[in-house]
Amino acid sequence: MWRRDTVLVEPPEFAAVKQRVMGESSPSDGHDLDGMSMDFDGYLWHSRLITEVAVRLTGDTDNLIMATCWIAPGCSTVEIAAELERIWLQDLRYQYFEAHMITSGERGVRLDVVTQIAPDDFYVTAAVVVETARPATGGATG
Structure with a gap:
């Protein structure tokens, strides 16, 4: 499953690669970025480990796409980290290049990614935050 161009890295190295x-x-934009945002929404919703998904375009090249999700009851952060990585590698990343970083804590799991469609062509940066519980205000964060 691992590809030569697949890179799971630690925070300092991820920042440098990104x-x-x-x-x-150049950053992705227009229809390409809109399409990637729709893909994030669709593929995250298809996971049985995720109960809600909110995806938005940020306008910030450091994280062009931000997705906030909530973990299904009974799902561990280890399971959701593996699921996010599976979705990223199988369904969302561009084939030319990608790097990603997974961090987890008491409140959930975060996947940070960068992917490039071809040499000298556009890239997409994104963050997916999967929280263990909804915030007290009842809305998406991020």
């Missing part, structure tokens, strides 16, 4: 990609190419 900055390199961002410095060498």
